[in-house]
Amino acid sequence: MPVKLHGTMFINPAGHLEIGGCDTVQLAREFGTPLWVMDENYIRQQCRLFKKAFIDNLGGDAAYASKAFLTQAMAAIIKEEGLSLDVVSGGELFTALQAGFPARRIYFHGNNKSREELKMAIQSHVGKIVVDNFYELTLLEEIIQEIGDEPVPVMLRIAPGVEAHTHEYVQTGQEDTKFGFSLASGQALEAGKRVLKSELLTLKGIHCHIGSQIFETDSFAAAAEIMIDFIAQMYKKTGYLIGELNLGGGFGIYYSKGDTPKTIEEYAENIISAATEYAERYGVPVPRIIVEPGRSIVGPAGTTLYTVGSYKEIPGIRKYISVDGGMTDNIRTALYGAVYEGIIANKALHEPEEIVTIAGKCCESGDILIKDISLPRVEPGDILAITCTGAYGYTMASNYNRLPRPAVVLVRDGQADIIVRRETYEDLLRQEVLPRRLRG
Numbered sequence: 001m002p003v004k005l006h007g008t009m010f011i012n013p014a015g016h017l018e019i020g021g022c023d024t025v026q027l028a029r030e031f032g033t034p035l036w037v038m039d040e041n042y043i044r045q046q047c048r049l050f051k052k053a054f055i056d057n058l059g060g061d062a063a064y065a066s067k068a069f070l071t072q073a074m075a076a077i078i079k080e081e082g083l084s085l086d087v088v089s090g091g092e093l094f095t096a097l098q099a100g101f102p103a104r105r106i107y108f109h110g111n112n113k114s115r116e117e118l119k120m121a122i123q124s125h126v127g128k129i130v131v132d133n134f135y136e137l138t139l140l141e142e143i144i145q146e147i148g149d150e151p152v153p154v155m156l157r158i159a160p161g162v163e164a165h166t167h168e169y170v171q172t173g174q175e176d177t178k179f180g181f182s183l184a185s186g187q188a189l190e191a192g193k194r195v196l197k198s199e200l201l202t203l204k205g206i207h208c209h210i211g212s213q214i215f216e217t218d219s220f221a222a223a224a225e226i227m228i229d230f231i232a233q234m235y236k237k238t239g240y241l242i243g244e245l246n247l248g249g250g251f252g253i254y255y256s257k258g259d260t261p262k263t264i265e266e267y268a269e270n271i272i273s274a275a276t277e278y279a280e281r282y283g284v285p286v287p288r289i290i291v292e293p294g295r296s297i298v299g300p301a302g303t304t305l306y307t308v309g310s311y312k313e314i315p316g317i318r319k320y321i322s323v324d325g326g327m328t329d330n331i332r333t334a335l336y337g338a339v340y341e342g343i344i345a346n347k348a349l350h351e352p353e354e355i356v357t358i359a360g361k362c363c364e365s366g367d368i369l370i371k372d373i374s375l376p377r378v379e380p381g382d383i384l385a386i387t388c389t390g391a392y393g394y395t396m397a398s399n400y401n402r403l404p405r406p407a408v409v410l411v412r413d414g415q416a417d418i419i420v421r422r423e424t425y426e427d428l429l430r431q432e433v434l435p436r437r438l439r440g
């Protein structure tokens, strides 16, 4: 009998980890390691939950935050599932457009969009540009004047002074962040008035993003209150009713023990009831709610497969097990102490026997993937699967130590398709130029 883990993750009768109907030990053999395995059905299931909760039930919108994981295949899935897309750079925009993603369903973010990026966004008619600062407002107007386009729909990114932490939120009072117009100083109001005066821009809504891995719905409610208060102030001062409120992403997911995410329905219910309560309190209609989930769509869909190599035991202290990837394919542990769980894919039914630390192969002492994990006896050649690596792994990958970036395989119903090829050593040199005078 297969043992069900999460999503389409099972332990099959051979005692191997299986994802999307594919034996991961076979996947490692066929495609090599390190390898990102993305579970297509899980991604689609999450898209459907967000679509139902925020688009179908609330008449709002859900834009997948492509920074979490973007390839052309991913953009195509998001398109098919009927979600919108949040991009933050010309590169993300280009990828989406190349995949045939409808420009009208794209929100373009970023605190330093270049002239070229803004031009590209306007000329491809993206749905909304989320303006971050006064410089961008001026730049946008200059570009629209130059290319003679129709008025561009914009949202204003606002720093609400609320910061969400995993289990709480804090109201920072001061708004020390590089993102968005500050509220307390009156800049947000000034920006709103400026857009209303502009013949080149149309004010569609306001946006904020308060953090990531948020488990408590209080944080979203706190942000909703501040933003709705702002909508009311704008209405009082200008007579203009802002109709859309984008509350960003950050819905928490399970990475490891202790993570207790709410369901998408629970987040949606809490957000809409808070928005309804505050709209009534501040005397404005309930705005159309938009969210931007990233990790909650792709995080648990991804698993990274590694081959175990060397090991080192320091008596009485620690046993290190090294794998063939590391901070180059998953920087999150080194960057902010993220905690993951793992399983030996070819020994998935074996009892735990030892506590080990999983090290990457990079020349950095901090290149540790999992500290103190309980596993069966681990031997060179075993396949270690680290779960919930679908978000911010591939997109933050690097070639540190000249490690070629791993392949990404999309699995579904027993079928495995490469969606990103493994880099080769030749790829590492592809953009290089060796000047003639240095050629021996």
Ligand SMILES: Cc1ncc(COP(=O)(O)O)c(C=O)c1O
Pocket (backbone or CB within 6 Å): 065, 067, 068, 086, 109, 209, 211, 212, 213, 248, 249, 250, 251, 292, 293, 294, 295, 296, 391
């Ligand atoms: C503006 C914005 N929206 C959405 C997201 C997605 O966050 P998450 O992946 O935690 O859902 C981020 C993440 O940094 C963000 O900055």
